[in-house]
Amino acid sequence: MKLLSFLIAVLLLSQGAIAQSELPLKKRSAFYAPETLSNIRDNLEKHPxxxxxKLDAVKKAAFWKELSDDELWDLMFGPKITRSWMVWSNGDCPACKKSVPMYTWIMEPQKLRWKTRCxxxxxxxxxxxxxxxxxxGLxxxxxxxxxQADRKLLFNTEHPDPADPLHQFGVDDGEGYVADGKRWRFIGAYLVYGQFKQLVLGGINALGTAYVFTGDEDYARKAGILLDRVADLYPSFDYATQGLxxxxxxxxxxxGYVSIWHDTCEETHELALGYDQVFEGLRDNTGLVAFLSNKAKNHKLPNPKNTFAAVQQNIENGILRxxxxxxxxxxxxxxxxxxxxATLQTVLGWPENRAEVExxxxxxxxxxxxxxxxxGEKGLSGYSSYTISGMANFLAQYSRAEPDFLARLIERQPSLKQTYRFHIDTFCLDRFYPDSGDCGGFGKPANKYVGVNFQKLTKPTLAPSMFSFFWQLYEATGDPAYVQVLHRENGRTLNGLPHDLFVANPNAVRKNVATVIAxxxxxxxxxxxxxxGWRIAILRSGTKENARALWLDYDSGGSHGHHDAMTIGLFAHGVNLLPEFGYPPVQFGGWKTEKAQWFLHTAAHNTVTVDGRNHPKSAGKTTLWADGKNFRAISASSPQVTGGRYERTVALVDVSASEFYVLDLFRVAGGTDHAKxxxxxxxxxxxxxxxLKPTDDYGNKTQMRNFQRDTNSPTGWTATWNVVDQHDLIPAGKSVSFRYTDLSSDIQAYTAEAWIPSYFRSFDEEIWNPAxxxxxRGQDIKTSTFVSMMEGFERKPAIAKLTRLSLFDAEGVQVADASAAIEVALPKGFTDLxxxxxxxxxxxxxxxxxxQWGVELSSELVWIRRDSKKRLVRASFAxxxxxxxxxxxxxxxxxxxxxxxxxxxxxLKRPTR
Structure with missing residues (x-):
């Protein structure tokens, strides 16, 4: 925020110490100049x-157009009622007593003003x-x-008799309905989600779109009334002191202003664009000035609004400056x-301030x-994508106004070439993203590219087309992946491309896309x-329905990150076999509750805890990378986690086109209690x-239960999950299983159940999933090495047998447990080492x-495959x-x-160099 304040201060320096009333006024629309408006309206006639x-835009704006000017002006409210982000974050309905937490109350202000529905x-x-x-109370x-409000009006209109026990049931004076120590802030939440977001901001957007599509200046005038009234009051809003x-x-x-900061940021952006959309239809509108000047006079407002310049000053100072x-x-x-x-500055003074804005x-x-x-923000399919998705819309807005803008920007900032590749590169099986940080849901697929929000032109909108934006990225970089993604997100067809009313010749775009795809x-x-940099690696093999991906996240913490250093995930057979739990369940009272914190907990991830503590913020580094034809592996180290040793090696090994297995080796030093x-x-x-016998829970603020333990666990024990297809991902007639085989020495094995809400907004359902x-543990524990094999399979596992073999140094002394040799018996007599x-x-x-294998090595990681006659097939080392x-x-x-x-x-019968 300090950087933002500094940069804006530099931007504003050129204005010097000028009084608000003397600041230069906007001269023209930045993004919706007359020629742009003309092109859009021409294209509406050409597009099928x-x-x-156009009819849909008019229909959508009809509600506001049919309101009188006074009714429009009255839609905006002041800041003296406490606004609330939820009616009650972990609450219920006062009538039926069923759970209605977070954002589940229904508000339809066009039909029912000042009401919320269970x-x-x-x-x-x-x-x-x-x-x-x-x-x-006005x-x-x-x-x-x-x-000033008349409190005699505060009674249940369905039970007007003061003697009726329900006379005060459900009554809200703006500060909530209170009963039995509980408070439901119906009006406080309605002001945000009903009155402001739907009626005020929704009206500005709908009227602005209708004006741009039709050229009817009455839509612009109506939007101007809303914008001006918002500007009267916007500076008086301060969510920090007024909201909950x-x-x-x-x-x-x-x-924030009316809303909390993250929504206020987007709402302010929308207000600025709304003003820019209708500006050309306002500047000569005498009816607007007449109405607003009359309002200013009747209500003793400080700005007389007797000229359009005065109206401009009010809007630009209140909403933009x-x-x-x-x-x-x-x-x-x-x-x-x-x-x-940047948008606020652009709307105020483009193109005169182009150099400063760029x-x-x-x-x-x-x-x-x-x-x-x-x-670098975590939440890979969530916050990581939200930020660049918003930036895409922002950049596309400028590209629409300045066709060479994006190419020039990429030339100056070449790292932008990687930005929208990031979520291409991390998309797995055309279905999943690694849910690293605050994002996703337990086992839930993404099913689409999340770096931008592709929207087809099925409803009236002035939002930039991401199909056009990705075509521009291709033109600027030459990377065909951008074309392949836009084509995929369009259902793998050319129909309707590029879904953009600002493009003069859409047929040319479709033809060019077809050429690249061919x-x-x-x-x-x-x-x-x-x-x-982000510290995530993905090992891939297989194709189409046999594709699989193993991922490793080798840092911990950061904005929207979890305590999850060295956690892993596995996608195969179309499902998530090692799923993250997903976005924390904040619906139980916020981020600080034990249930929400559980999702951040180290023990809620596929990694190792030390002494029951959460991982500190840490940044690991890659120490080994192998990307072969049948063998792929990565090792990473993050000693900051324990102050000692904390490193993991994982390998993805192909057995056949459809079969594979995963090696997992985890070395930990430091502390006296290591739990994987x-x-x-x-x-x-x-x-x-x-x-297994019942034992004490792990504790340490985890949400787990039903612990059972084997105090003398043998090497080679297994655990097999039969997947419940909760997301309808497995084709009919098929089943998928996941097997874990532990090859560690001197460990105790536990089974347990971990608490997970089944979906983020299915508040009444939960899963206690096997773990x-x-x-x-013990005072003599210095280093632990956890060794395991994992595989997903449909009918039967590919691994027939696993054997842990010994290793020796040149003098014949057996090597300690931190090194491991594993023989893997496979189908058709094949064997791996x-x-x-x-x-x-x-x-x-x-x-x-x-x-046993006659192997000598001076390498960190080795993989060898022999056939049924013990002939060498493949080998690799890293x-x-x-x-x-x-x-x-x-x-x-x-x-x-x-x-x-x-x-x-x-x-090979001789050395190869």
Whole structure:
């Protein structure tokens, strides 16, 4: 926020110490100049859907057009009623007693003014005639003052008899209905969601769109009345001192105008664009000035509004300049506030201030794209995408007005080339995103690209077309993935492209898209990726219905991040086999409740806790990367987590086109209690090889229950989940299972159940999902090495048998447990050997042996496959220089990141360098 305030101060410096009444006024529309309006109206006549879109725009605006000017002017309210972000965040209905938390109350102000409806029993609240009470409290400037209102009007109109026990039931004076120590803020929430968002802001948007589509200046005049009245009152709103979130007031954090900061930022942006849309229809509208000057006189307003310049001054000072002076009110997830501030400046003075605005845009775009093209904010499919989606709309707005704007910006800020690739590269199986941080739901698919919001032209809108924006990205970068994505999001057809009334020749766009798809194919070809700035890696293999993806998130914390260092996820067979729980369940009273905090807890993720504590903020680094034909792996380290050792290696190994397995090796040092958690898919879990008995819960503020333990767990025990297809992802007639096999030494295995709401807004449902805890604890614990194999399968697992083998140094001394060798028996007699050496042992270039396979190695990670006749098929190593298998030797002069050899093509009998 400090950067935003500084940049805006620089932008405003040129205005000097000029009085508000003397500041320069807007001269022309920045984004809706006369020639642009003419093009849109011409295109509406040309587009096959144009006539219907115009009719829909007129129909949508009819409610406001049919209101009298006085009724329009009266829609905007003042700040003296406490506004609330929820009726009651964890509440119920006073009538039917069913749960109605968060945002589930229904408000339809065009049909029922000043009322909210229970979604269950359909009862309306408040029960008093609040409209009459509100009218009785208007002061001389037509602003509600509760001290002036007639409290005799505060009774249940369905039970007017004072002797009736329900006479005061459901009555709200603006500060809520109170009963039995509970408070329902019906009017406080209605002001935000009904009156302002739907009637005021919705009216400005609908009238502005109708004006742009039709050219009828009466729509512009009506929008002008709303804009001017908002401007009268907007500076007096301060959500920090006037509003509540989760029934609490926070004067430091809950900034904003009518709404809290994140919504205020977007609303202020919409108000600025609304003004710009109708400006050309207002400047010569004498009827507007006559009405507003009369209102100003009758209500003793400080601005007489007797000229259009005076009206301009009121709107521009109240809606555009006030937020630029009070940046904390529009502060939001970076760079949303910066986009709003730039838009405010552009609407005020474009093109005269072009140089200053573009310099401002350069500054925040550079920062907004600094982490692999994005901001670095967590919540991969949520907040990470919201910020760049908003920036896309912002940039597209300028591209529409200045056709070369985007290409010039990318030339100045080349990291922008990665921005909208980020969510292309992290999209898995055409269905999922890694739900790292505050985003998603348990096992829930995304099913679409989330970096922008693609909307087809099926309803009247002035929002920029993301189909056009992605075509412009292709033109600026030459990357066909942008065309493939826009084509995919259009249902893999050309119909309707680019869904943009601002494009003069849509047929040309369709033809060009067809050319690219014919040349490059319809699907984006994605391999394994490692976003080392964001610290997430995805290992990919397989295609179409056999595609699978294993991901590792190797940092912890950050904005909207969780305590989840080294957590992993796995998508395969069309489902999420190691799902994150999703967006925290804040519906139980906010972010600080134990249920919401549980989703952030380290133990709620597929990782290791140390001494029961949550991970501190940490930034891991990649230490190994292997991306071969059948073998892919990554290792990452984050010693800040424990102050000692905290590193994980995962490998994705192909068995066949449809079969695979995953190696997982986790080394931890520090503390005296190491607990690895495994949260599998929704479904029943069955263990094999364990003797389980009830035991104490893990505690540590986790939301888990029914712990059972095997105090003497053998190596090779398994747990298998049979997936319950809660999201209808598995084709009829198929079933999917997930198996975990533990190969760790000296551990105790636990089963338990983890609490998860089934969906973010299905508040009455919950899941207690089977989970595992693999634990080592005691004062003598120095280092733990957790070793396991995982696989997803349909009919039967690919792994027939797993055997942990011994490793020895050159002198024949057995290597400690931090290194592991695992033999994997596969179908048709094939066998794999995977060796993961402790990298600390390799620093001196030492050579180690695995005698059963005749292997000698000086490499951190090795994979070997033999056929049924023990002939070598493939082998690879990473972070090393030597692998000897019998008489076959792979040797490099220096330490090498990754080497892969296909023995079926050229069997090795001599060293290869």
């Amino acid at each position: 859907e144009g006539r219907q879109l 979604p269950h029993c359909k009862e309306l609240f408040p029960k008093n005639d609040f409209a009459a009470f509100y009218q009785s 002061d001389e400037q037509s602003v509600f003052d509760p001290a 979130v989760y029934e609490q007031r926070n004067t430091q954090a809950y900034n 006030d937020p630029l002076k009070n940046t904390k009110k529009i502060h939001s997830n970076f760079p949303r506030a910066e986009c709003t501030a 310099a401002f845009i350069d500054t925040f775009v550079q920062r907004a794209t600094a982490v692999d093209g994005v901001t 040349r490059e194919g319809a699907d984006v070809e994605l391999g394994s990726i490692n976003k080392e 958690f495994v949260h599998g898919p929704n479904g029943k879990m069955v263990t094999d090889g364990l003797q 595992l805890m693999i634990r080592r 995977i060796i993961a050496m402790d990298p600390e042992l390799l620093k001196s270039g030492a050579v180690f042996k695995q005698p 972070n090393g220089n030597l692998l000897k298998i019998g008489n076959s030797i792979i040797e490099k002069a220096e330490n090498t990141e990754f080497v892969e050899v296909d023995f079926t093509a050229a069997p």
